[in-house]
Amino acid sequence: MIxxxxxxxxxxxxxxxxxxxxxxxxxxxxxxxxxxxxLRSYADSDADGVGDFAGLxxxxxxxxxxxxxxxxxxxxxxxxxxxxxxxxxxxTGIDPRYGTMEDFxxxxxxxxxxxxxxxxxxxxxxxxxxxxxxxxxxxxxxxPFGDFYVWADDDSGYxxxxxxxxxxxxxxxxxxxxxxxxxxxxxxxHQPDLNYDNPxxxxxxxxxxRFWARTGVDGFxxxxxxxxxxxxxxxxxxxxxxxxxxxxxxxxxxxxxxxVITIAEANQWPEDVVEYFGTDQAPECTMCFHFPVxxxxxxxxxxxxxxxVREVLSKTPEIPAHGQWGTFLRNHDELxxxxxxxDERATMYGWYAPExxxxxxxxxxxxxxxxxxxxxxxLELAHALLLSLPGSxxxxxxxxxxxxxxxWLADRDxxxxxxxxxxxENMGFxxxxxxxxxxxxxxxxxxxxxRTVADALATPSSLLHFTRRLLHLRRQHPVLGRGSFRxxxxxxDAVLAHTRTDAPTHGGETxxxxxxxxxxxxxxxxxxxxxxxxxTTEILGGGVFPALDDQGRIHxxxxxxxxxxxxxxxxxxx
Numbered sequence: 001m002i003x004x005x006x007x008x009x010x011x012x013x014x015x016x017x018x019x020x021x022x023x024x025x026x027x028x029x030x031x032x033x034x035x036x037x038x039l040r041s042y043a044d045s046d047a048d049g050v051g052d053f054a055g056l057x058x059x060x061x062x063x064x065x066x067x068x069x070x071x072x073x074x075x076x077x078x079x080x081x082x083x084x085x086x087x088x089x090x091x092t093g094i095d096p097r098y099g100t101m102e103d104f105x106x107x108x109x110x111x112x113x114x115x116x117x118x119x120x121x122x123x124x125x126x127x128x129x130x131x132x133x134x135x136x137x138x139x140x141x142x143x144p145f146g147d148f149y150v151w152a153d154d155d156s157g158y159x160x161x162x163x164x165x166x167x168x169x170x171x172x173x174x175x176x177x178x179x180x181x182x183x184x185x186x187x188x189x190h191q192p193d194l195n196y197d198n199p200x201x202x203x204x205x206x207x208x209x210r211f212w213a214r215t216g217v218d219g220f221x222x223x224x225x226x227x228x229x230x231x232x233x234x235x236x237x238x239x240x241x242x243x244x245x246x247x248x249x250x251x252x253x254x255x256x257x258x259x260v261i262t263i264a265e266a267n268q269w270p271e272d273v274v275e276y277f278g279t280d281q282a283p284e285c286t287m288c289f290h291f292p293v294x295x296x297x298x299x300x301x302x303x304x305x306x307x308x309v310r311e312v313l314s315k316t317p318e319i320p321a322h323g324q325w326g327t328f329l330r331n332h333d334e335l336x337x338x339x340x341x342x343d344e345r346a347t348m349y350g351w352y353a354p355e356x357x358x359x360x361x362x363x364x365x366x367x368x369x370x371x372x373x374x375x376x377x378x379l380e381l382a383h384a385l386l387l388s389l390p391g392s393x394x395x396x397x398x399x400x401x402x403x404x405x406x407x408w409l410a411d412r413d414x415x416x417x418x419x420x421x422x423x424x425e426n427m428g429f430x431x432x433x434x435x436x437x438x439x440x441x442x443x444x445x446x447x448x449x450x451r452t453v454a455d456a457l458a459t460p461s462s463l464l465h466f467t468r469r470l471l472h473l474r475r476q477h478p479v480l481g482r483g484s485f486r487x488x489x490x491x492x493d494a495v496l497a498h499t500r501t502d503a504p505t506h507g508g509e510t511x512x513x514x515x516x517x518x519x520x521x522x523x524x525x526x527x528x529x530x531x532x533x534x535x536t537t538e539i540l541g542g543g544v545f546p547a548l549d550d551q552g553r554i555h556x557x558x559x560x561x562x563x564x565x566x567x568x569x570x571x572x573x574x
Contacts, residue, residue, distance in 0.1 A: 025259075026258065026259050027482070028069075028117070028259075029070075029219070029261050029286060029287060029324055029392055030324050030392065030478075030481045030482040031069075031392070031474075031475070031478040031480075031481035031482055032069035032070050032117070032392050032481070033067060033068055033069050033070075033387075033392070033393055033394075033395065033471050033474065033475075034068075034069070034070045034071070034072050034119065034326070034392060034393065034394035034395070035063060035066075035068040035070070035071050035072065035394070035395045035396075035397065036071075036072045036073075036074070036331055036332065036394055036395070036396050036397060037056055037059075037063075037071050037072070037073060037397045038051070038074055038332055038397055038416055039051050039052065039053070039056060039073055039074065039076050039098055040052075040085075040097070040098070040416075040439045041397070041416055041417060041418045041419060041429075041439055041440060042055060042056050042059065042397060042418075042419050042429075043055030043056055043058055043059050043419065043421070043429060043430075044429055044430035044431075044432065045058060047430060047431045047432045047433075048097065048430075048432060048437065049430050049432040049434075049437035049438040049439055050097045050098070050430075050439045051098075051418070051419075051429070051430075051439065052097065052098045052099045052103070053076075053098055053099040053100075053103035053104050053106070053107045054099055054103055054106075054107075056071075056073075056107060057103075057106060057107045057110050057111075060110055060111055060114055060116065061114070062453070063114075063116060064114040064115070064116060065468070066400065066464075066467070066468050066471060067468055067471030067472045067474075067475060068116060068395075068471070069115070069116065069117065069475075070116060070117040070118070070119055070218065070219070071111060071116060071117070071118055071119065072119040072120075072121075072221060072394060073118065073119070073120050073121065074086075074121045074332055075088060075121045075123065076094055076095055076098045076104075076120075077089070077090055077091060077092075077093055077094065077095060078090040078093045078094070078095050079095060079128060080128055080130050080190070082128070082188065082190050083187070083188055083190075083191065084332070084412065084413075084416065086121075086123050086187075086191075086223060087126075087127070087128035087129075087130075087188070087190060087191050088123050088127050088128055088131065089127070089128040089130040089131045089132075090131070090132075091127075091208040091211075092208060092211045092212075101215075104215065105215055105216070108215060108216045108217060109216070112216070117218035117219065118216075118217050118218055118219075119217070119218060119219040119220065119221055119261075119263065120212060120217050120219075120220060120221070121220070121221050121223055122208070122209065122212070122220045122221065122222055122223065123223040123224065124194070124205055124222055124223065124224070124225060124228065125186065125187075125193060125194065125223065125224040125225065125227050125228060126185060126186070126187060126191040126192055126193045126194060126224070127191070127192065127194065128190060128191060129189075129190045129191070129192055132145075133145050133148045133149075133204075134148070134149060134192055136148075137149050137151075137179070138176055138178040138179045139178060139179075141179055141181075144200070147195055147198045147200075148194060148195055148198060148200070148201055148204075149183050149184070149192045149193065149194060149195050150183060150184035150192075150193050150194075150195045150230060151179065151181045151182065151183055151184075152173070152181060152182050152183075152184070153181055153182070154182060155171060155173035155175070155182045157173070157184075157230075157232065158172065158184070158230055158231075158232060158234075158236050160233070160234065160235050160236075161186075161230075161234075161235050161236040161237075162235065164186055164187060164361070165187060165188060165361055166361065166362070167360070167361055168188065169185075169187075169188065169189060172184060172185060172186060173185075174189040174192075184230065186224070186227045186236075187224065193227065193230075194228075196228045196229055196241070196242070196245050197229065197230075197241070202245060202248065205249070206248075206249065206252055209249065209252070209253065210252075210256065210257075213253070213256070213257040213260055217260070218259070218260060218261065219260055219261035219262060219263060219286070220260070220261075220262050220263070221262075221263040221265060222246070222262055222263065222264055222265060222285065223265050224265060225242065225246060225264055225265065225266055225276065225285075226238050226242065226266045226267075226268055226272075226276075227242070228241070228242040228245050228246075229241035229242045229245065237268070237272075238266075238268065238272050238275060243275060243276070243278065243284060246262075246264075246276065246278070246284040246285065247278055247282045247283070247284050249262070250262060250278065250283050250284050250285065250286075251282075254283075261286035261287060262284075262285045262286050262287070263285060263286065263287040263288070263289065263326055264276040264284070264285040264287065264288040264289065265289055266288060266289070266291075267289075267291045267336055267338055267339065268291070268339075269292060269339060270290070270292055270312070270315060270316040270317060271315075271317055273288050273289075273290070273291070274288070274316075274317045274318075274319055276288050277319050277320045277322070277323035278320065279320060280320055280321070280322070283320070283322050283323075285323070286322070286323065286324065287323065287324045287325065287326045287391075287392065288319075288323065288325060288326060289325075289326040289327070289328065290316070290325040290326065290327055290390075290391055291336060291338075291339050292312050292316075292339040292340075293309070293312050293313065293316075293327060293389065294327070294328060294329065294335070294336075295335065295336070295337055295339065295340050295344075295348065296308040296309050296311075296312050296340075297309060297329065297382060297385055297386075298335070298348065298351075298352065298371065299340070299344060299347075299348060300496075300517045301372070301378055301381070301382070301517060301561075302347075302348075302351045302352075303517075304494055304517050304518040304519060305493050305494055305517060305518075306490075306493060306494065306495060306496035306515075306517055307493060308344075309385075309496055310487060310496065313389070313390075313485075313487060314487065316390075324391060324392055325390050325391030325392070326391055326392055326393075326394060327386055327389060327390075327391040327392070327393050327394065328386070328393065328394040328395075328396070329368050329382055329383075329386055329395075329396070329399070330367060330368040330371070330396045330399060330415070331394070331396050332396070332412065332415065332416055333363070333412055334359075334360045334361055334363030334364055334365045334412055334415075335352075335363050335364040335365075335366065335371070336361075336362060336363040337349075337362050337363045337364065338362050338363070345362070348364070349364070352364055352366065352371055353366065355407070357407040357408065358407050360411060360412060360414075365405075365407065365411070365412050365414040365415060366405050366407070366414065366415065367396075367398070367399065367403055367404060367405040367414075367415045368382070368396070368399045369399065369402040369403065369404065369448075369463075370404055370405050370445075370448070374402065374447065375561075376463065377560060377561035378561055379402070379463060380466060380561070380563070381515060381516075381517075381561045381562075381563055383466075383467060383470055384470070384513075384515060384563040384565070385496075385515055385563075387470055387471075387474050387480060388480055388498070388500065388511075388513040388515075388565065389485075389498070390485045392481060395467075396415075397419055398419055398420070400456075400463065400464050400467045400468075401420065401451050401452065401453055401456045401462070401463060401464050402448075402451055402463050403417075403419075403420060403443065403448065403451060404443045404445045404447070404448025404449070404451070405417070405443070405445070405448075406440075406441065406443055406444075406445070409440060409441070413440055416440060417440045417441065417442060417443050418430070418438060418439065418440060418442055419453075420442070420443065420451055420452045420453065421452055421453045421454065422452050422453065422454035422455075423450070423452060423454065423455075426438060426442065427442055427452060428452065428453075428454070429442075473539065473540065473565075477509065477511060477539065477565075477567075478502070478506070479500045479501065479502040479506070479509045479510070479511055480500055480511065482502065482503075482506065483500035483501050483502045483503075483509070483510075483511070484500070484501045484502075484503075485498060485499070485500060486498060486499045486501070488512070488526050488527060488528050489526070489527040490514075490524050490525065490526050490527070491524050491525040491526075492522050492523075492524040494516060494517050494518035494522055495514060495515065495516050495517070495518075495522055495524045495526070495558065496514070496515045496517060497512065497513065497514045497515075497524075497526045497528075498512075498513055499511065499512050499513070499528060499531070499568075500513065508570060509567070509570075510531065510567075510568040510570075511539070511565055511566065511567055511568065512526070512528060512531070512536065512554075512564075512565075512566040512568055513563070513564070513565050513566075514526060514556060514558065514563060514564045514566070515558075515562075515563040516558035516559070516560065516561060516562045516563065517561075518560065518561075519560050519561060520560050521557065521558065521559050521560055521562070522557070522558050522562075523555070523556070523557045523558075524555070524556055524557075524558065525553050525554070525555050525556075526553065526554050526556065527551075527552060527553050528548060528552045528553075528554070529551065529552035530552065531548050531552050531568050532548055532549070532550050532551060532552035533547065533548060533549070533550055533552075534547060534548055534568050534569050534570075534571065535547040535568070535569040536548065536554065536566040536567065536568050536569070537566065537567045537569075538564050538565065538566055538567075539565050539566070539567050540563075540564065540565050545564070545566055548568075554566075
């Protein structure tokens with residue numbers, strides 16, 4: 001039975017639920033909807049101003065009601081917090097601000113009881129410079145940890161490697177006065193890279209993964225994996241040695257913890273990212289985030305054309321049968337613009353980040369709703385695209401209620417502010433008496449400061465209820481997660497159309513998804529020759545639509561930013 005938890009206003013307590021997501025089915029991730037809950041900003045249970053495991057546990061009924069299949073939790077390990085927790089100082093510990101190991105295990109058990117899986121972040125590329133491994137490496141170069149990091153006598157090595165954080169880092173090398181050598185870091189100077197040419201490092205990371213897999217977690221998001229191996233004369237990204245390390249990790253997980261998945265965070269072009277799935281003989285990651293498709297959804301909305309989305313999907317290679325893309329609109333980082341051209345980046349800055357404070361690194365530090373000008377039509381269309389394009393979608397906490405941002409906070413904290421639950425003290429996030437103790441200030445932007453889950457729950461027409469309806473509809477049509485994908489020809493470039501088709505062994509369902517990127521109504525002809533003569537029904541509203549003619553054409557009229565999901569009847573048996 002599900003343990004009693006503090007109710008979220010307006011959300012009824014749930015009875016014991018079946019556990020459809022917790023079968024031994026190794027394909028569970030294909031039809032899952034993921035939800036990123038930033039632990040320190042989600043719900044505070046002990047009034048210290050910092051979100052914690054017990055707080056997240058108290059909101060599991062809300063997430064089950066919403067239709068979430070898996071929760072992705074960013075780092076909660078001990079950390080100096082100079083990079084939002086991605087600077088880890090103890091891989092197998094829990095920052096006491098977030099609770100205890102018992103609290104974590106309770107969260108996993110409570111989530112599983114509701115059919116929800118738990119995915120945790122694992123930063124495999126680097127540690128904090130406060131990690132005992134690095135401190136030992138500095139002080140005892142010939143000791144057991146002396147070769148755990150990448151050291152050199154000068155900073156001339158790997159000159160062809162780009163600097164990722166161009167706003168703050170002048171070099172990928174930093175000098176350590178204690179050891180008297182330079183150390184390599186692809187991110188911030190306080191995050192030294194591990195040395196994966198050392199087999200002891202590989203085994204140490206395997207042991208870390210084993211530790212957490214034994215707690216019952218269902219998967220790991222592998223942070224920054226393209227940069228594990230360095231080699232002179234290369235850009236130190238996507239090297240064969242890196243793929244060998246990941247394949248070895250996957251082999252261990254499959255052998256010891258079957259059903260546990262890995263998700264690659266590789267902000268690369270599709271032809272590079274696809275390599276992180278590995279091969280049938282040497283599989284690597286279960287899922288890979290498809291970074292390039294995300295900015296093109298935003299580009300398409302302003303260009304009022306499907307061109308950008310079509311191009312990136314057309315250039316996306318086929319992936320191995322064991323793999324799945326991961327997709328998203330926003331997350332805890334900036335909206336990265338690394339995977340667009342210089343001209344496209346400049347254009348997107350003009351559209352979406354007219355103020356300098358809205359920009360960070362090579363991207364935009366803004367939340368989804370302000371990005372889209374609080375346009376309900378654009379928000380609905382963006383979600384309809386996210387949930388119908390290839391891959392398993394990931395939502396970001398607060399976007400379901402249209403939360404705002406605070407661009408005046410440092411770096412990417414602009415999009416990491418406390419979740420707004422109700423109108424009680426500190427918007428229901430925490431009962432701490434001193435607002436200065438909150439992990440980050442509450443949103444005070446006009447129009448956004450008072451948005452809460454409680455109000456959204458009480459308003460049937462809210463974005464929250466829309467999001468829930470769409471998630472539950474997607475759950476009813478698993479073809480949207482596991483079906484094959486095909487772009488369709490349209491008579492109007494503003495309209496994107498594609499089909500998702502399930503295998504006959506899964507019932508063979510076909511959906512035709514049509515989206516109008518223009519801010520004006522469009523009449524369009526969609527061509528799907530293989531579906532000629534078949535009837536259609538619109539599953540979002542249940543209306544009967546025209547059948548495709550004998551040449552596989554269907555004529556549709558869509559409102560501004562309108563969209564349809566059409567269920568196509570099965571072919572008639574002869």
